[in-house]
Amino acid sequence: MKYFPPLQAQLQADALNDNNVRQQLQQCWQQFVKTELYSRDGTRFCLYSRTSLPGWRKPHAALLIVPGRIEAAHKYAELAQDALCSGYQVFVIDHRGQGLAQRPEPDPQLGDVTDFRRYSDDLMQAVSTVRSQTDLPLLALAHSMGSAILYRYLQMTALPLLDAAIFCAPMFGIPTGPLPRLSRFVAMLMQQLNQRFSRAGWYVPGQGPYQNLPFADNALTLSEERYQWFRDLYQQYPAYQLGGVSWRWLHHALEACTQIQQGVVPAVPMLILQAGADTVVDNQAQNKLAARCAIELHQIADARHELLAGTDAQRQQVFSLINLWLQRVATGPGE
Template sequence: MKFNALPLLALTLFSAGALAVTNPYQLTTEADVTTLHQQTLPNFWRDHAAPGEFKGKDGVTIRYAALRQAKVDRAILLVNGRVESYLKYQELAWDLWRQGYSLYLIDHRGQGLSDRLLADKEKGYVADFDDYVLDLKQFHDEVILADKPAKLFLLAHSMGGAISARYLERWPDDVEAAVLSSPMMGINLGGLPKWLAQGLAATMDTVGSWWGEPPYGPGQTGYVSHEFADNGLSHSEPRYQAFRQLYEQHPQIKLGGVTAHWIREGIKAGDAAIAEADRIKTPLLLIQAGEDGIVNNQAQNSFCARLQCEGGKPLRIEGAWHELFIEADTQRLPALTATLDFFARF
């Protein structure tokens, strides 16, 4: 959120310098999006997505969806980002399902369909970033392992990438391999030095909480549906509009900006993920959005330098904004093809 080496096999260069995108896995394209969201995905989700819930730390209800193939052989744990719900991942789930994977998707505490933690349900808040990690471990141990998948992989986005990094630093053997998309190893602080952002957030958190629940951080407000022309998440208008329409259809999943306390926790989590990256023994591919304005790409580089990510550095998708899995085909197809190529090796 904003505070205010695998080769790219899917890309082929033309002599004129333009880029042509190949699609070896027959993944969905922008031309499919309207029909997909109006017809295919509602039927797919109704027939295959089994909702469930469990009680996480402090009795918080954590909700999830499981999409099980007839035989749960190869499975993917999908870990979404801040503001998100697993409902947003239906197109990605459809693409992965058609490759034969069972899927397990979780909504983090304080967002999506899981319990909100404050009276103002649009405030992004977590008491301790580690709570996200413990919820993910419980989901793995109590829900996924009950199905006994032969091989489990992890695919995480943004804040989910930071959660997953902290998870893998403790339990590196829980999955065969992991892919982190635009992981939040550092927040885009809008040009503020980290020490100043931390100090400002700490002051607002402490003083603001004297008069009630944790306050929003600097520049943060309730949910806002930005027009496509004003968004910095995706170049794909049909995918972006589908995402916004989904939130209008399910207003209970709307979430606004973050609290000052969340900013403190998010900064600490990114720093810790980098500091302890060498504990991760899981094969890991980090996919970086070349023009990401939401998270800090240099922090991702630092993470990979300590961990020795696949290829020795992030796989950079040039021209991409933050949301790689709802990006335009020219960015989404290379990112998802690289993900599937990587998982296929295990």
């Protein structure tokens, strides 16, 4: 019988100003085991796993975290610790082109992909690997681009090997201005020109290599402590840094969003959590999909894009919504 323990936050944001707390979080992450996986096209990506914390409760379920664009798996150290302490085995993926996974050449800072389906193919392999390591109920928790990857994976497979899926600030649509069809045409044209005239990918105008933006200029979170923590992390580990996207990435991402909106409805329990003040993804696309597919959706008012790295009050609201939903998904407690 499926049982998902309630997720409980372990840290307050201001604790991240304490070097001892940061060191403890770092030590927790260092105990994760990194497994290098190779996709069907030979690209190397990474899966990180940890099955328990000494002295804490026995795991009753497993959690697979699917990060968003730019993100390294390490960025989810706080959430991973929350989940471990709550009674989950934890798995986190480094997508191709991100974190410590294989990067595009000749510019490893470029967010690029030859086909968006490659991400979902990689996730399929990662889920299979997770299932080879645990038989516990498996919950997938995805953020932003990771949500698009997870949803497309669920659309592509008749046997998802997952028991439930949560999409946080999902990239089910990308803001493209008042003329979305024209934007899709321009993206397609530019990626074709790029392929014809240049081996290196072209950044979408206004984007470039990684920038360490100050908190005042960020559109991701209202938590200065959490924002500074992951910015410091990316300074400490320069290999995690990633810049803007290529025209090819944008073209394939827009195609994936169309497939999400028009494709089959996955047969697993699903929850959408929406950031009310999100400017990174298209909230109307989330509303449209939720209405068409009868997916439960909750909005965290005034929250910015990174719900899982928001203020303490926002994270508590996120966890409360997840826990109430998990109670309804579960069929009863089990060992």
